[in-house]
Amino acid sequence: MKPQGKEILIGLLIGLAANIAGIYLYIYFFSKASIEATLQAALENDFLGSLIALGAILNFLAFFVFIRKHQYYRARGVVLATVIAALIILVSKFY
Template identity: 75%
Template sequence: MKPHIKEVLIGLLIGIIANLSGIYLYIYFFSDHSLEETLQGAIENDFIGSLIALGAILNLMAFFVFLKKKQNYRARGVLLATLIAAIVILISKF
């Protein structure tokens, strides 16, 4: 595997983990219900896209950290994770 593809995949993995962590942190700090109850309610009431979008805020931090460290391929992976989150949000709206 080429080195730059490996770096993009590492960035993608970090972007997905950052997004999931952001969703968890948002639910932990701002929800009165458990994680499972909140996710189930989000799916039933069609605001799962909003949770994903709020979780993607942590991707912004990871993206700029990689840019500052001159790890451009990892930053591209985080950007790819953000685009995947946007596509999932778009699909969940229909």
């Protein structure tokens, strides 16, 4: 694998982890139910996309940290993770 591809993959994994962490933190601080119950309610009541979008806010932090450190390929990976989250939101809204 080329060094740029490896850096993009690292950024992608960090972006996905930041998104998952953001979802967890949102549920932990703002939901009175457990994580499983909140995710189940999100699926049933069609607000899973909103939950994913709120989780993606942490991607801004990762993106700007990588830009500040001049790690542009990792920042591209974080943007790719954000695009994947957007596609998941799009699919969840229409299906």
